[in-house]
Amino acid sequence: MPKPFRSIVPRRPPSRRARKSWRAPLSLAMLVNAGAIGYHLSEGWDWGDCYWMVLITLSTLGFSDGDTQTLSASGRVVTTLLILGGLVVVQISIQAVLGLSESGYFRRLRERRFRSWLSTMHNHVILCGYGRIGREIAEQLARENVPLLVVEMDAERREAAEERGLAVLMADATLDETLLDAGIHRCRALVAALPNNASNLYVVLSARGMAPNCRLIARSDSEEAERKLRLAGADQVVSPYVSGGRTMAATALRPLAVTFMDLLAGSGCEVEEFLLSSDPADLGSLNGASLAELQLGSRSGALVLAIVPPQPAANDVQRQYRGSQYSQQRPELLANPGSDTRLAPGQMLVVMGSQEQLDLFTRLLGTALKSVDVMST
Template sequence: MASLRWRPWRRRPPSTRIRRPWRAPLALVLLVNLAAMGYRLTEGWPWADCYWMVAITISTIGFGEVQPLSPAGRVVTVLLILGGLVVVQISIQGVLGLSESGYFRRLRERRFRRWLKTMQNHVILCGYGRIGREIAEQLTRERVPLLVVEMDHDRRIAAEDRGLPVLMADATLDETLLEAGIHQCRSLVAALSSNAANLYVVLSARGLAPNCRLIARSDSDEAERKLRLAGADQVVSPYVSGGRTMAATALRPLAVTFMDLLAGSDCEVEEFRLSSNPMVLGSLNGMSLGELQLGRRTGALVLAVQPGEAPVAGGLQYRGASYPEQDRTLIANPGSDHRLAPGQMLVVMGSQEQLEQVTSLLGAALESVEQMAG
């Protein structure tokens, strides 16, 4: 029974097991240097002649002796031949067996996981199916750093063929999202084929990173409600979006063509949320868009404005304008007389440089800046 007892000292850590294949090559290097030192001590040759003698002897080429050997030198040669036969054979077998043992694969995985820790402001894409591939194409076209999380081997190969980094892991697990950099990413997209899997991803992500922007895919209205309850900021149904696009193409083909052209340009649309604190908003509180001259100063275009959430006597009061509580939809194409107020969200279109100028212009009055989904 004693032989069945668990002996923890016999188990080797993974790092030790990985380094083991290199012991034979290290032994070969040691043998070469010891043999060269033996010739140096017994024959007094220069180091170049010592190593040359070791090379022609251990490789069995046998060009002949560099100089006549003394009896002590012959002993060194015999030991070198015997040791070389064993060490060289083991070294060759060890090197050839590295690939079969998965050693190089483990090294690549280690380098990849160290690289993951350096990613910042990237998008985590969970799932590389048909929807995920289209999302990846759009983000790659916009030069947005992207990390794909996928469990399927064929989809992983497809993503890597497109030059995308892939984390082969279960996206529903907390440790996977942490490894993917949930705290450093700009947003997470749950595009798995299962509504339940997307729900698990959103629940895990929201619990780990409350401020992370979460976009999820759904196949039904019920799944959409549950995903929003779980914490998804945006829920997209491919069927609903596809139907709306087809209807819009039938009714307003030029508008749809313009949006497609816009998606392929360097223009972006971002949401600029103003601070809900009037003191932080400062001089911008109550200033009109005409007075701000955002378009002239930055070149960007304000597409829409969403009123804030500060209720006053049953309505939302903004110095000079009052919006009913139930009417908090987007105000498209706001005029120059529209006034800024705490909690408002400005939807602005422009190039990356122009949007950065908008950020600088609004300064401390900004509460958040988000790129619009879709």
């Protein structure tokens, strides 16, 4: 997991007070050098003794035997001027440093460092919202060692995420500027888990408009909200209530099947989604070939669990919208595909195997592969 950083807020131009605060340290540096030059000219000391004399004079540590030499009349004048100047400049410098802290200068400095680090994030997941659902999502991603950035406005939730060692961007996730700062063009997926449907809809609309190829997952509380989120461009919409009810019902009927993914967690096996390119030219000889002809399973050792047909294009999805009615059509999953099943552009292969087997499976697909996503186990 990345090292935790403090949250950031929208940029503000530096205040005049913050800019003027640097004049006092500059005056202090000029006083120190002027005093050292005065001792060097009046007493003829080397620079080390000169600066040491300036230091013990300005810091009011006092003089002890062996620290200084006998001062001449001009040296006493330099010391007197140095003390008088120090009374003014040192006090002003201390007040200036305190002023920088009060004006938020050091906080903005940390923010700039955070933004600089944020621009280096790639292939991460953007999690909008760190409520109860967001925390569970973060825990699952942490187990998979997936880079995660949390976007949250609530101060308490921000602190809770930071205590978990998560990177937090304190900003409004519904704004385009926030998604750009979060790296919407460099992330592997965005999860909209905000408390209300309207906010999640805004996030999906903004993200889809800026990053057409980004994978978007959204939370919904009703079937109507799910239809609208899919129309806005969400690749997957999850209702915690519906999913929870289905899981509880399935557990009562088929407990082993429900806990299958949990059993895989400690077995060394993983399940990954291999999305094929939608361009037939990228598939080459794989286009139209059957699983029996390709022998992907026997050559890699991985098992093809299912094949998902190509997803409908965004324009096709929008055509399904007619007035207030929305026909939700999802592609059917082909589980346990037979040896005569043929590959086609845009298909998604759900494959299970060890990491070595999955790596070999990836190499066998070659240029036909568009992306690989790990399914949480």
